[in-house]
Amino acid sequence: MGDTITETLAVEVWRGRDEGQFETFEVPHRESQTVLDVVTWIQRNAEPALAYRFACRVGMCGSCAMTVNGRPRWTCRTHVSEVLDGGRLRIEPLANLPRIKDLVCDLTPFFEKWQTARGRFEPSATRHDPMVPVSTESPERRAADAGIECINCAVCYAACDVVRWNPDYVGPAALNRAWTLVNDERDGDRNGVLQAVSQAGGCHSCHTHASCLEHCPVGLNPTAGIAGLKRLTALAAFGGGD
């Protein structure tokens, strides 16, 4: 086989729930190895009860995000060599979310807040109507397209300082989705979106630290969308929530 074991990695892994400790594992270092592979190796070879979550393996589902050496990331798409710090890795669950066990957290608040920001399409037509022709050149459609490829992995939510300070803040991903809906000419209640995001914990809570932009694994810019929402809600005179 082409892989060679060049050295050993020292991997500190969070064990427990809110209370717990780091446990250190020695893991063979391989040429082709992601952080998810490291975690998998530990479960298969060293600690059978280690809890972690993954599904698609290719950066499409966003199930495997964890904090790696202090930074939230998709572990399936993070090559070990990219994040190694002096031969060490420290792996923890995502911040800002309730913990379940070891490296797994509960994403329920993240998805509930997505709904709080009215992060869902409201139809203006039915399956029996023809599809509306939509110009891909309009500024609105371009704005929607720029934000639509979010896979709801919650990396931005875990990276956001405001989420940490303000438990009501819906967070960057939910607002990014709201921004794409405000720009979707097919949506039947775009004012409803603006109303939702102008409430307390909505877009006006953002302090523009741009951590979401810095951490988004697909390179989206939620900060820009949130700025757009702030502008539109001010114009619509919904007022600031907080």
Added chain:
Amino acid sequence: MNIERSSTDILILGSGGAGLFAALHALKANSDLDVTIAVKGLLGKSGCTRMVQGGYNVALASGDSVERHFMDTIVGGKWLPRQDLAWKLVETAVERIHELENEIGCFFDRNPDGSLHQKAFAGQSFDRTVHKGDLTGIEIISRLMEQVWARGFNKLEEHRAISLVPAADGSGLAGVLLIDMRTGGYRFVRAKAVLLATGGGPTMYLYHTPSGDKSCDGMAMALRLGLGLRDMEMVQFHPTGLLAGTDTRMTGTVLEEGLRGAGGYLLNGDGERFMSRYHEHGERATRDVVSRSIQAEMRAGRTTPNGGVHIQMSHLGPEDVAKRFKGMVERCADCGFDLAGGLVEVVPTAHYMMGGLEFELDGSTALPALFAAGEDCGGVHGANRLGGNGVANSTVYGGIAGDAMAAYVAREGLLRDADETVIEAAVGRAEHPFSVTGGDLNELRDRLSRLMWDDVGILRDVAGLKRALSGLDDLAAELEATGVADGDRAFNLTWHDWQNLDSQIQTSRVIAQAALARDDSRGAHFREDFPETGDLEGSTNTRVTADSDGEVTVEMVPVEFSVVKPGESLIAGEAGAPPT
């Protein structure tokens, strides 16, 4: 053993395109229904709908027709699809794509005039694949998830179904026994109707594409109930999976079809472009031909360091490649490979199961109260699935099953009393690994995946299949003697690995038995000892059942050509041929 018990009107297993569509349709049909969605991972995040790159086949454009889409599906499926199911697929896809755009909120790529863009996809005689760039699945499942989260469904995330439990009086299905993976406890959910939509997923092969949570649990549960599985020998291989070495979950994941279509080269270990030796279309030949050719090079030992072949794109201009295949190039770069400018090792990889549980036009099965949709089911695709017909299948039949379950519950829905002996036996089965010690689960997984790859893979013959069946018996016996340390059962993935292997070994036996029974070669199934397609008029489907001891029987069932017969066509021109 403590078992938590609850009841619901409709229980849905799985949250891909089939499960989520079923949930939305059932609730729309009757908003008073109590609908529960149970899923092995997170809602909308596990399974493979999300991973769809290609798109959604549907006859919309002028010049195209459902008849044409139907003929492409039948010819592509080598005359083995159940024709009424294929017809329902192509017909309902038209309504479903409108529902996705107009009601669910998906936004698919447009033409300059604002109408829907439909691209060309292999094996089709018309450009009919609706898509959102090369991330169609993310758009579909993300929008579906939002609609589901917006409504009052009961959500059982990280719940693994371990047994479909029949009623004590034999009148139908009573409910489903699950493990709450977060606590490690058991839960029995009684339901008036149950949808099996867990997805298939040939993850028992050394190289495979599907999501890691899939392990054929749905098919294995249906088999244990005595239900029939059809066309199980039909496992589709994608020719270019990433080959990154052992001990990495990157290995096996798909590098998209478009790379070959755009003019990418496949080079063997000697650096030779070999495809022209096998087929006049070279790298642009169909999936099955390219997969078999790569396999032949691998057998001849002309391989790259990790045992596959190379794909080369750099002759097309690294900058252009990086622009045109942005997602693929970035993914390879994250994994340490330079797809645009260098060589990347690839290997054929198990992708999709055309076979599965027998089901009817309304999603019902032979067992009252059990419905099924999506990759758990067999019959729609026959011997080969067209790219773009997978997500059409799951969303079309998921929605249909949701409507049908709501109607069934209104008509004759009742909560049945469970056969408690089945619950007891299933708990006993799940507890078994805690009662033994020793064994090596990792070694068993490796051996299973190599056995299936070598002997039940792309090229098959009688000796290999018999060797596989005997090897699978050994593996099943060894799994019985392999233990898992008891203790903290919450989110104990090693316990679930054991159960995954149990489902995979059972399903592997069915695949091997069906492959042994089919003595012809068509679509995804290739027998080196029977390389001919055989007489199309006399085509048969395989049908596998198991008795209560797990003994498997295969029947060959003549295909009913209910719409068209071989030699006939509903269209002018050649089905399955590229548009001219």
